[in-house]
Amino acid sequence: MDDELRSALPMSFGRQEVKAARADVAHDKTKRKEVSFGPPRPPPRGQQQQQQQQELEDEAQPSGRAAAGGSGGGGAFGPPRPPGNHQQRAAEGADGDAGLVGPPRPPPSGSRGEGGGGGGSDASDASDDDDEEEADPYRLPISNEVVLTGAERAVTCLDVEHTGSRVAAGSVDNVVRLYDFNGMRSDLKPFREVTPHDGHPVYSVSWSPTGDSFLAVTGAAQAKIYDRDGREKGEFIRGDMYIRDMRNTKGHVSGLTCGVWHPTDRFTAMTASEDGTVRIWDTWNVLQKTVIKPSLAGAGRVAVSSCAYNSDGRLIAAGIMDGTIQVWSVGGKFGRSAAIGAVQPPSAQHIEKQGWSYVSKPSQVARKAHEPQTEITGLAFTQDDRTLASRGADGTLRLWDLRNFKSPLKTFSGLPTNYSTTNVAFSPDERLVMTGTAAEDPRNDAGGGTVVFVDVKEQRVVRALGMPAHAAAVKWHDRINQIFVGVGNRKSGGTHVLYDPSFSERGALLPVARAPRAASALDFVPLCIKTPHALPMFREEGGMSLRKRGRAPEQAQLHPGLTTP
Template identity: 55%
Template structure:
């Protein structure tokens, strides 16, 4: 580089330093940062003529100052209905998605090709939609929460690890039950403890589980204004797992401090929990009443669909079915800091999420009845303004922004179809779906050959097949006839004679026993046999039996027959 170019570059760096108040970056530091850019001290300054320090070919930050990875989109097909929940493991290699078609599908970016098909699919409970799925912090297992009162834990390859017990529905006191007694609504794995998870249910309780033994550890009962049972629609941990928040169906939000009452011990992660046979009959704890609660946080007749904590642990977001999104300060947990309205959420699990730098708030909206589709909305947490809206063909329910991949995963769908949509950018995103979009499946060749798969059923073999008289049209006509189609079939011997339908000679004499009987004269065809000769064959054989009965003739008593009694005077009168 010449001296003139060095002087020009130094002058531009000085201009950037004067504009932003930041020291100039060296060439080695001018790399593209993954995720949204950190806002500068004077990000609102308008200086379009000054150079902002970008190298040639770098994206224009003025066009998109948040660096949203939304330039490209792919869809992971396979779900028959709305995808209500999804989660990505910590490494960003596998996605688990739960759908309203009762199935849970597993996608692996490392082995998936451009057809974007799942490699595992399982139905946790038949006839129960999936409400929540959650990976463990180590990524070796995931939790599946459905409309059933039980939960299931699967390993990384979708093999069942364990299933929880269901509580006794006739026990009124929740502290005496071993599990949920009503359908579950939500669940989450502990963010740092690989052996702990929590679930919420319509029975009005939040339960903490030992995921190694799939046994109950703690029963949490929210505080209510009056005695009764109110469904808990969602329950979440904060970023370090020291706070539990729960949203109720009556619009109440309650918080519990986990550290002092029922927190994990110092041995978590070092020693496995005890085995089931070492557990007592009822060794779980019972906690009642939240440390903080707000009645009427959302509309009383609408569910609270999602909760999310910021990393500062004193800011929380809540999403409600009353078409609102609210931000709360837990230090002044009386009224929301800000409320966003006009956000329809017809699904009970519509989620709210944060960008990796927590500068943006993400949430989805439901599709309208007028044919208008759903959307993904981005709100700036500082200015409280809507900065981007991305339309979708159907309702957007599940939302997650993975910090390592810098890719946004969406659960989209309706009653007829659903899929997982991934938004990414070829410049700012890394790995993830970028690994498999370029892997095209092998095209079929004209010289490819595959042996046809032939499945033989017993009655499809020629041995059992009965070709009835009449053509194909006659058989189809008889099949459509309501009377003939219900009539029992005639015996095979009446149609084809002897040797079919399980009668003598069905194998044509190929069996050894039939071959011997036929050669010895003991196997005959009844149609060829003379019936008169068969009867006369037994004639004249009485003498053969008399030689055995002559000895009894001398000892037999004399036969005395009854005589008819004569009626006196009957002949005379006649």
């Protein structure tokens, strides 16, 4: 076709398809600039050999090389000089061919594989893999980073569904945000926001083992259950605050501190509260099943700051505000009827109302595990139920052997935290245990927090990743091999996702190359209407609260509309 005629005719009709960006180009934009803080790592084996060869060459050079140019200046200019005799002998090898030109010689027969041909390339690939393993023996997926947006303040808790497709992140701004990697685009916005209790920050979120529901725990006394799309399914019952004995109440009477779903049972969840109890719930009927009251040294109520299941749900651990860690075994006959031991003889109606069981004595107790009157912010078991990791607000991370639960195996100090929800988590292979720190961590010179990785076997800190603000929540998902970190402060927040395109799967790799959705005129934008007196600049001090607070009469005269009795 003639070029002039072709330029006048359209080459295609209808709406054109927008091509997605290449994945490799998109991943290049998400690479971390500063990977880690802390002690430097040794260079790879190949780099070490190059450094040693360069040092030998520098020692063999004559001392007057810089002045051999004849100009008497400090440095040499132009192309480098030909190699000396010692370099020629090193390059000649065994055959003595000094002027060899072309590709390098094949490796000796002893270095090839048993199969004959192609063994040299296999050996070189193996050496490259060894160099990568020496550079990072733990293969941390930290080369790239994206941030799930939407949070206005610090993200203090998060959990990832077992398939790795959806993330639930709770924030100090009282909102739980749901992210779906399958439908998300590169703007990384949540598809649903829910507020369990207005005015109460979110302390814990936990997905069910089937991924069809999640548990949201706030500072209120009642936890809520939502389906995977953010629709409310039920709310736990609140107990009677006037009953003194906590085993006779059908729910918590004070604010919650932690909550987690059973790892294998989709109809069981657990919550901890400031009323000094841990309660196990039937999530199908939304009723209380068991009341666990920790064993205390004296009378009174001591808040429970954290709780955790082991991998199969047969062990329950709880951190108490008096500094103790207590572990209960769920196997066998777990608990007795809560109606037994009541002050009055229980009637038939009383027994039916108290259908839950009661447990008090733990199977293992570690006294003074952390500093008293400070929160034990996180607990985590290993798969073999031999090691327990605990995180405390006293700035420590401790490893415990459950076979000898008297003293910790190792204590790591200097880990400050500003949030009572700072958790601890193991890597999928359980070689590492990680936790977050606050912005006061001296490892980060930029003034942000860090994510600290500890080798469980060697019992030492091996890596510390810098974060722009406080790091309060961490999660390493085994199926997609990605690390999730809840970061933020009073002004901003976000969920940082660390991954590596070479050995991470799905998850954050899916939406990175997708273009954001174009704005439409039909989009609904909610309006925020505020009355004038709701703004701080128009708010008047005093009012009817002066009489309640017992202000002086002369202060009340400043407000003519106020009449004093």
